[in-house]
Amino acid sequence: MTTHPQAAPQRSITFERTYPASLDEVWELWTTKDGIESWWGPEGFTVTVHQMDLRPGGLLRYAMTATAPEQVAGMKQAGLPLSSEVQVTYTDVTPPRRLAYTHRVDFIQGVTPYDVSTVVELQPSGQGVRMSVTSDAMHNEEWSKRASMGMESQLGRLAKRLQR
Amino acid sequence: MHVDVFQTLADPTRLRIIEALKGGEHAVNDLVDRVDIHQSGVSRHLRILQEAGFVQVRPEGTKRLYSLCPEPFQELDAWVTGYRQLWEGRLDRFGEELERRQKARVASRKKEDTP
Numbered sequence: 611m612t613t614h615p616q617a618a619p620q621r622s623i624t625f626e627r628t629y630p631a632s633l634d635e636v637w638e639l640w641t642t643k644d645g646i647e648s649w650w651g652p653e654g655f656t657v658t659v660h661q662m663d664l665r666p667g668g669l670l671r672y673a674m675t676a677t678a679p680e681q682v683a684g685m686k687q688a689g690l691p692l693s694s695e696v697q698v699t700y701t702d703v704t705p706p707r708r709l710a711y712t713h714r715v716d717f718i719q720g721v722t723p724y725d726v727s728t729v730v731e732l733q734p735s736g737q738g739v740r741m742s743v744t745s746d747a748m749h750n751e752e753w754s755k756r757a758s759m760g761m762e763s764q765l766g767r768l769a770k771r772l773q774r
Numbered sequence: 775m776h777v778d779v780f781q782t783l784a785d786p787t788r789l790r791i792i793e794a795l796k797g798g799e800h801a802v803n804d805l806v807d808r809v810d811i812h813q814s815g816v817s818r819h820l821r822i823l824q825e826a827g828f829v830q831v832r833p834e835g836t837k838r839l840y841s842l843c844p845e846p847f848q849e850l851d852a853w854v855t856g857y858r859q860l861w862e863g864r865l866d867r868f869g870e871e872l873e874r875r876q877k878a879r880v881a882s883r884k885k886e887d888t889p
Contacts, residue, residue: 623858627865631872639868649867652860741868743861 623745630738637706640730646672654681663700670698670711707732779846782826787811788819792828792842799832799841 629636639645643659650657654676661671675693676685685692702710709730728745783789787809794800794808802820806813820840823829830843 625861625865627869629869629872631876635872635875639871645871648871649864651864651867653863741865743865745861 624742625744626740626742628735628738628740633706633732633734633739636732636739636741637709640709641703641705646670654678664703666701666703668700668703670700672696672698701727702729779826779850782822782828782846783850785819785822787815788823791816791819791823795829795840795842799839801837801839805840 639649641662641664643662646659646662647657650672652674656675656677657672658675659670659672661669663669673693673695676682682692696713698711698713700709700711702708710727712725712727714725726746728743731742731744733740783792790809791805794805800808802813802816805820806816809816820829820831824831824840826846827843828846829840831838831840833839
């Protein structure tokens with residue numbers, strides 16, 4: 611496991627991995643229809659890309675459909691549709707090193723829609739590529755700082771202790 | 775996910791109150807000593823924490839004792855863990871797909887080389 615949550619930059623969490631592959635191979639998985647469809651997931655969901663306009667301001671539109679039995683049952687139980695449409699806007703496309711996009715979160719009830727931005731950076735490293743994915747998903751500076759410092763495991767322990 | 779869970783925790787004084795309550799229940803006066811701000815401030819933040827479901831209160835004699843409720847912490851924990859798992863799952867699949875493609879490339883090259 612080579613994932614390191616990092617404290618900086620604030621408002622964000624960074625995931626890092628190193629893959630034994632070339633820059634172009636890694637870039638291709640992020641920037642082609644069949645590339646994205648092969649891994650974007652999540653587990654038990656199928657992703658179908660409808661539009662991929664790879665330039666700043668361009669859109670990525672895809673459908674995410676629950677296909678595995680467990681996920682299908684889960685969505686039904688939660689009263690959610692099996693398939694949902696997602697739209698992402700590219701903000702930086704610099705092959706084969708940097709890709710950035712924003713994703714509008716407008717599905718949380720009672721919350722003013724806000725943009726979550728994600729930055730993907732690729733660097734040659736030894737025989738492979740170091741990939742970092744930074745996302746500011748926490749929409750709150752103080753909280754994301756704590757989350758990235760490992761606060762969530764503390765919270766888990768606290769929750770268990772309070773449960774008694 | 776309720777955004778008010780995040781907003782409630784965004785305040786440093788409320789975080790200090792939560793820290794102080796981790797050890798067990800306390801009366802307002804104890805909390806004033808521990809958090810080191812004025813009683814009216816502690817009372818106001820306790821009310822906000824109570825309304826957001828972080829804190830509960832029970833009377834004991836003339837005192838009112840405050841303690842933490844597990845639910846919002848469980849909710850936060852599940853949310854952050856879920857987010858991290860989503861990305862870790864993705865990056866695992868990303869690595870598997872890279873490997874699969876490399877193998878396929880090598881196999882097709884070998885095929886071409888075979889007369």
